[in-house]
Amino acid sequence: MLIASSKAYQQKACVKALKRISVQELMNSNQLHRLLLDNLNTAVLLLDAGLSINYVNSAAESLLQVSSARLIGSNVCELFSDEGASRVNLLEALEKNVAHTRRHEYLRVPASMDLFQIDYTVTPVEVNLQRMLLMEMQPIDRFLKINREEALLSVHDTSKSLIRGLAHEIKNPLGGIRGAAQLLDQEIAHIGLDDEARELCKIITTEADRLRNLVDRLLGPNQIPRFEQINIHEVTEHVAALLEAEAQGTLVISRDYDPSIPDIQGDRIQLIQAVLNVARNAMQAVLESGRSAPLVTIKSRIQRSFTIAGERHRVVCRIDVIDNGPGVSTEIFEQIFFPMISGRSNGSGLGLTIAQTAVNGHQGIIECDSEPGNTRFSIYLPIRD
Numbered sequence: 001m002l003i004a005s006s007k008a009y010q011q012k013a014c015v016k017a018l019k020r021i022s023v024q025e026l027m028n029s030n031q032l033h034r035l036l037l038d039n040l041n042t043a044v045l046l047l048d049a050g051l052s053i054n055y056v057n058s059a060a061e062s063l064l065q066v067s068s069a070r071l072i073g074s075n076v077c078e079l080f081s082d083e084g085a086s087r088v089n090l091l092e093a094l095e096k097n098v099a100h101t102r103r104h105e106y107l108r109v110p111a112s113m114d115l116f117q118i119d120y121t122v123t124p125v126e127v128n129l130q131r132m133l134l135m136e137m138q139p140i141d142r143f144l145k146i147n148r149e150e151a152l153l154s155v156h157d158t159s160k161s162l163i164r165g166l167a168h169e170i171k172n173p174l175g176g177i178r179g180a181a182q183l184l185d186q187e188i189a190h191i192g193l194d195d196e197a198r199e200l201c202k203i204i205t206t207e208a209d210r211l212r213n214l215v216d217r218l219l220g221p222n223q224i225p226r227f228e229q230i231n232i233h234e235v236t237e238h239v240a241a242l243l244e245a246e247a248q249g250t251l252v253i254s255r256d257y258d259p260s261i262p263d264i265q266g267d268r269i270q271l272i273q274a275v276l277n278v279a280r281n282a283m284q285a286v287l288e289s290g291r292s293a294p295l296v297t298i299k300s301r302i303q304r305s306f307t308i309a310g311e312r313h314r315v316v317c318r319i320d321v322i323d324n325g326p327g328v329s330t331e332i333f334e335q336i337f338f339p340m341i342s343g344r345s346n347g348s349g350l351g352l353t354i355a356q357t358a359v360n361g362h363q364g365i366i367e368c369d370s371e372p373g374n375t376r377f378s379i380y381l382p383i384r385d
Helices: 001-029 029-040 059-066 081-098 140-191 194-219 233-245 268-289 350-362
Strands: 043-047 053-056 100-108 115-127 130-139 228-230 252-256 264-266 295-308 311-323 365-371 374-383
Touching: 001 365, 029 059, 029 140, 043 059, 043 115, 059 130, 059 295, 081 100, 081 115, 081 130, 115 140, 140 194, 228 233, 228 268, 233 252, 233 295, 233 311, 264 268, 264 374, 268 295, 268 311, 268 350, 268 374, 295 374, 350 365, 350 374
Parallel strands: 252 295
Antiparallel strands: 043 053, 043 130, 100 115, 115 130, 228 264, 295 311, 311 374, 365 374
């Protein structure tokens, strides 16, 4: 018994030792370091003494919208709007061996040359006896957008709750009014009064139906999304074909698709309605502005490491609807997704509300960036395994 107990103890000790060894080996492996870096929200770059990029993690690729293969070997100063000042700051940190932080610096997106704001920190490190800089970037614009999105979603949920309550209070009396008007019409017909009295009853019935339909549209889709595997470009092509039929050659519909986007889980009908509402708004804005070369572009891209309603998604599908119209008025920009808010005199103010509701049902969101000549509505839809 004593020998058996001793053997059992030795076996347990060996297992513990093996576990310690395997964990230690894993901790020292490049694979673990890469795994940790690629799952950070912070963009990380490693720069050599000449400020050339030696390493970027996945968050940096997403932030700069460029693959690591294209970034590695390039000079990091080329990404900054003020190349000279950035070079001086980085070389100073390297020479003095002192970490420092810079705020509200502007970076360029290499693919589009668009500017965005970041905060960054550089820390001198030694790798294989070489002095290098570890750079960490945080996009300010994205944080501001996340805060705005969360506020928008909160207000949107509140407005939906209010609308549901109002719908109940409005539709019940409307049903009574409509029923009474129908009974009155039958009574008028029975006693043989003139047609004018019957016409008044018809007006009451028609207006009651119109108000009921308005309330139904305010409530948005009344069906639970029926999710299935769909190609998002089937949705965008359907919308583009509808716009071309409506426009009848009065504007150009441009496509800019990323064919590598995988299928997503979604309700085809609701997504078509959402994209169509956004695209039709763009078309009407351009045509009513009297632009000499009206253009609406439908663009699809992959977006990595994106946060929606507090949940971070590794990959999302982004559908952009871009027009060269006059832009969204600053007076209504913050309220454009609210019901009954419209920048057009004859607009219902429901198209974007319905679109946002449908996209929210897919755990997505719609954002807007607008300036005269370039208005972009971006629809973000999570891509799940």
